[in-house]
Amino acid sequence: MDKQITETNRKVLLVVLIAGCFLSTLNQTLLNVAMSDFMDVFAVKAATVQWLSTGFMLVNGILVPITAFLMKRFSTRQLFISSMFFLLAGSALCACAMNFGMLLTGRMIQAIGAGIIIPLLMTVILYLYPIEKRGSVMGTIGFAMIFAPAIAPTLSGFIVEYYSWRWLFIGLIPLVLIVIILAFKYLMNVGETARTKLDILSVFLSTIGFGSILFGFSSAGSKGWDSPIVLTAIIIGLIVTTLFCLRQVKSDEPLLNLSVFKYKVFTLTSLINVLVTMIMYADLILLPIYLQDGRSFTAFEAGLLLLPGAVINAFLSPVTGRMYDKYGARPLFITGLLFIIISMWGVTDLTESTTYLYLMIRTVILRIGLSFITMPLNTAGLNALPRELGSHGSAVNNTVRQLAGAVGTAVVMTVYSIQTASHAAELAKEAGRISSGQLAKSASIFGSSDSYLFMLVLSAAALALSFAMPKKKVVSKQNQS
Incomplete structure (x- = not known):
């Protein structure tokens, strides 16, 4: 740890980094409830519009393995400010997109910036804070990272409903500029650079x-x-x-040091990370589709339903961070996954009369479960590694998370598309009794239920893995310095 960095400097450094991380995370989920609107505006199908989310995560997944190299080669200031400029440029391109290809290109540029920030933030934490404080610090960071997707669907729904979708990107531009100015003024470097070869x-x-x-x-x-x-x-x-x-x-x-997988706890947390991320990202896309296509709710109403659970998730994050420091990972993972399983089981039989309040309560249960897992998962994995593997562990963690989110979204949307088509064919036999519009809505609802049944199986698999976690906290001896 750099002895020149005072407690005040740490706090300023964290505030600037978290602000950038907040905007990147906000941007990542900002478009989820606007997907149906983009399908109409650009006349594209669900499988195509999905690339606004999947493509963003793909670029992240490709870029993150390089971040361990980038963090050796370039300073904290250089990387952070560069990532913010990519976010700025991508937002500007999206704001003036004239076709879907231009919009997707802008999203890809945004993703380059987002791909650097989270691994950078995690690595800085390893440098700045000792083992016994990391759970609490990660919990505080988790509040900021989770609060962004908490407000994103509601904010997005409101903008799409009452303004133009272009304001989803125009509104980001001044906020990113403010963070860039703050970074130039206050951000300092952590660790030392080296002229390593790519x-x-x-x-x-x-x-x-x-x-x-x-x-x-x-x-x-x-x-x-x-x-x-x-x-x-x-x-x-x-x-x-x-x-x-x-x-x-x-x-x-x-480029990516895979020896991190020699550490059992890191490997276990990575596997659980895959399953939980698949569930989390798929739910953020599947639920708005059910609400808008199956139930004809507006984008704003769909976003509003997600808000209470995500806000609770954000406020619980610092609490679960402190619980991790006290009790370790295993009891938190088991508790969280039990909540997730209940939330998935609750939506395996969706109908046209499933109430808005029921879905809101179910989403709150899901988010309580995620608050016990998300940040403790990162902390447990990184604490099990020696200090010199910290940046590689962070890069592997985020590569796994981005690819799991992208593949999970793709697989669940595939299940949804196939099952919806199958139900539509069955319902078509009764076409004389129901309208084509009603047929499409019913098929969409049944397809959503089948997709959640698949996600319930993933939740059960993650719970089984969590029992393999050690009962006590595992900390690498080299990481205690």
């Missing part, structure tokens, strides 16, 4: 590997799992990703 082949392999896997999963919803394009993309992705992993294991200076 492994271009590893970057190429990770980009092709992760990109192909995601393209295959995302295309399955519209093209079908038996499509040669889908199968080829997934197979190529798996082969190239395997080559990437083998290269990292053999390299003296790996």
Whole structure:
């Protein structure tokens, strides 16, 4: 830890970093309830518009493996300010998008900035705070990171309902500019830089590997799992990703140090991270689709339903951070996953008469569960690693999270699309008795229920893994210094 950094400097540094992280996280989920609106504005299908979310996470997933290198090569100030400029440029392009391709390009540029910030923030925490305080600090950061998606759906719904979708991006621009000004004035560097060499082949392999896997999963919803394009993309992705992993294991200076998986607790938290992230991101897209397409609620009403649960999630985050410092990860994971399982089981039988209040309470239960898992998961994994592997552990964590979110969204949307089409075909036999509009709504509702049944299975698998966590906190000896 840099002895020159005082307690006041730490707080200022954290405030600036968290402000940037808040805007990046807000931006990531800001479009979820606006998807139906984009489908109408740009005349695209659900499988296409999904790329506004999936593509954002894909760029993050591709970029995050490089962040361990970037954090060695460039200073905290350079990385943070650069990421904010990418967010600014992407927002400006999206705000004046004339077609879907332009909008998607802007989202990709935004994602470059967002991909750097969270791993940077996590690594800075490892430098600034001792083991016994990290749970509480992560909890405070969790408040900011969770409060952004808490207000994003409601804010987005209100803007889409009463103004233009372009204000989703125009409104970000002055906020990003303020953070850039603050960063130039107050942000200081943490750690030391080194002139390490970038492994271009590893970057190429990770980009092709992760990109192909995601393209295959995302295309399955519209093209079908038996499509040669889908199968080829997934197979190529798996082969190239395997080559990437083998290269990292053999390299003296790996782009992404996979030796972090030698630590049992880190591996367990990564697996649980995959499942929980798949559930979380899929729910953020699936529930608004059910509300808007199946129940004809407005985007604002859909966003408003998500608000109470997400606000509770944000306020519980500092509490669960302190609980982690006191009790360790296992009891928190088990408690949280029991809440998640109850919330998933509660929406496996959705109907046209499922009440708004019921869905709101169910979402609150889900978010209480997530508050016991999200930040303690990161803290437990990173604490199990030696200090020198901290940046790589953070990069691996975020690579796993971004790809799991993207693949999870793609898989659940595939389940939704296939099941909705299947139910529509069954209901078409009764076409004489119901209108085509009613048929589409009913099929969408049944498809949503089937998707939540799939997510219930994922929740149960995550709970089973949480029992394998050690009863006491595991801390790497090298990480205690």
